[in-house]
Amino acid sequence: MTITKLYRQYLRQIKGLPVLYLRQFFRLKAADDTRAIARSNDPVLVVRKLKRVRKDIRKVAAANQGNVKAFVHVLDLAYGRKGKLRRELMETLLSDSCSHPPPATIIAPVEKSRPPVYSAELRALLTSALSRTTKPLKLGALSDPPTLPAQAKSGSEDALLYGTFSKRREVNIRWRYFTTEWNKVLPPLHKQKELQSTNHDRELQNTNLFNDIEQLVGPSQKPLNLTRRESQNQGVSPALMPTHSICHHQSRWLRRRYEQLLGRIPILNYTQRLDPKFNDYRTDITVTLSPRASRPSLRVSEDRISDATSRDILWCNSRKVNSTE
Numbered sequence: 001m002t003i004t005k006l007y008r009q010y011l012r013q014i015k016g017l018p019v020l021y022l023r024q025f026f027r028l029k030a031a032d033d034t035r036a037i038a039r040s041n042d043p044v045l046v047v048r049k050l051k052r053v054r055k056d057i058r059k060v061a062a063a064n065q066g067n068v069k070a071f072v073h074v075l076d077l078a079y080g081r082k083g084k085l086r087r088e089l090m091e092t093l094l095s096d097s098c099s100h101p102p103p104a105t106i107i108a109p110v111e112k113s114r115p116p117v118y119s120a121e122l123r124a125l126l127t128s129a130l131s132r133t134t135k136p137l138k139l140g141a142l143s144d145p146p147t148l149p150a151q152a153k154s155g156s157e158d159a160l161l162y163g164t165f166s167k168r169r170e171v172n173i174r175w176r177y178f179t180t181e182w183n184k185v186l187p188p189l190h191k192q193k194e195l196q197s198t199n200h201d202r203e204l205q206n207t208n209l210f211n212d213i214e215q216l217v218g219p220s221q222k223p224l225n226l227t228r229r230e231s232q233n234q235g236v237s238p239a240l241m242p243t244h245s246i247c248h249h250q251s252r253w254l255r256r257r258y259e260q261l262l263g264r265i266p267i268l269n270y271t272q273r274l275d276p277k278f279n280d281y282r283t284d285i286t287v288t289l290s291p292r293a294s295r296p297s298l299r300v301s302e303d304r305i306s307d308a309t310s311r312d313i314l315w316c317n318s319r320k321v322n323s324t325e
Contacts, residue, residue, distance in 0.1 A: 003034055003037055003038055006034065006050070006053060006054070006057075007030060007031075007034045009057060010026075010030040010033075010034070010053065010056070010057050010060075011027070011030060013057055013060040013061045013064060014026045014027055014030065014060060016060075016061075016064035017060065017063070017064065017074070018251065018254055019216070019254075021078065021209070021212065022074065022075075022078050025077075025078040026060065026074075026078070029056075029077075030053075033049065033052070033053050033056070034053070036049060037049045037050060037053070059073050059074060060074060066253070068257070071257055072257065072260070072261075075257060075258070075261050076261075076264075079189065079209070079213075079261060079265065080187060080189065081186060081261075081264055081265075086187060089187035089188075089189070090182065090185070090187050093119055093121050093122045093125070093182075093185075093187065094119070094122065094182065095117075095119065102114060102117070103115050103117060106167050106170055106171050106174075107167045107168065107171065113167070113168075113171045115171070115174050115175075116174060116175055116178035118142050118178075120283070120285055121268055121285060122182060122185070123139070123142060123285075124268065124285040124286065124287050125185045125186075125187075125188075125266065125268075125287060126142065126181055126182070126185060127139055127142075128266065128286075128287035130266050130287050130288065130289050131185055131186050131188070131266035131287050132184055132185060132186070133184050133185075133186065134184050137181060145173065145174060145177040147173055147176070147177050148170065148173050148174065148177075149165065151163075151165040152165040152170050152173075186264055186265065186266055187266075188265065188266045188267055188268050189209060189210045189265050190210035190211075190265070190267050190268075210265065210290075213258055213261065213262060213265075214262070214290060214292055216254075216255070216258050217255050217258045217259050217262065217292045218255060218292070219292070256294065259292060259293060259294035260293075260294050260295075262289065262290045262292055262293035262294065263289060263293040263294050263295035265289075265290070265293075266287045266288070266289065267287070267288050267289060267290065268285055268286075268287060269285065269286045269287070269288055270283055270284075270285055271283070271284050271286070272284075
């Protein structure tokens with residue numbers, strides 16, 4: 001199959017995606033992938049890229065047929081949970097421009113032996129269970145990685161017994177731990193109450209994208225209309241009862257997939273507080289999720305439990321009376 005036919009087949013499958021943003025994203029991805037194949041002169045690399053494109057076409061086709069696993073893969077690619085977009089989102093979190101001066105070198109004459117710097121955003125994401133694919137880290141693990149042997153600590157029993165630990169090995173262990181752990185982080189699309197933004201256009205674009213996801217999912221709680229008996233007790237005519245129009249996607253299956261996607265998109269919250277010790281304001285960063293997110297740990301959260309109605313209160317009172325008798 002030629003590259004042109006493969007590209008057309010890719011576009012035919014993309015047309016079946018249910019959301020406009022998904023179609024736009026994969027059109028750009030299909031164009032970039034086929035253009036990279038056409039420009040490559042290495043036959044081995046061409047075969048590898050063709051295999052990858054065919055795999056993506058099969059994934060999109062399976063997603064159009066309602067395969068949950070394939071559709072989750074499509075969402076993760078399009079919204080930066082994996083792939084190239086995820087790496088681009090993580091680049092802004094991996095550098096700490098406010099770190100002055102830079103940390104001292106572990107090996108004195110070697111400039112590249114400086115330990116990795118954890119930005120404030122990355123620290124919050126690494127130590128939160130809402131933004132990790134695995135167990136969150138303890139704050140002390142960022143300065144003293146658990147993979148670093150006790151021999152590396154000067155004055156420890158192992159250091160006195162076995163001698164000084166290799167500085168080169170210490171540098172490699174610290175950087176390997178840093179790379180391994182940030183690869184387990186889910187990058188945010190949206191930041192709330194950020195004080196300073198280095199790239200306003202990119203942040204605005206990501207904010208609009210996050211709002212589109214929440215609008216597609218709809219409200220976390222569906223407003224309940226009054227029953228006929230409740231309206232009669234309150235003296236409200238059924239014809240005058242307000243009807244709630246909820247703006248969300250009609251497909252319940254699609255809304256469930258996007259609710260699960262919101263459970264994989266952490267939100268960074270920036271708040272200022274006065275530090276009495278230094279008599280200065282400090283910025284605290286916390287990680288939260290959208291109230292419309294679906295996650296196993298959020299099934300019994302207060303945000304997802306609807307308010308009690310008059311019938312619920314009557315039922316609770318009747319249960320209390322029965323329990324006392």
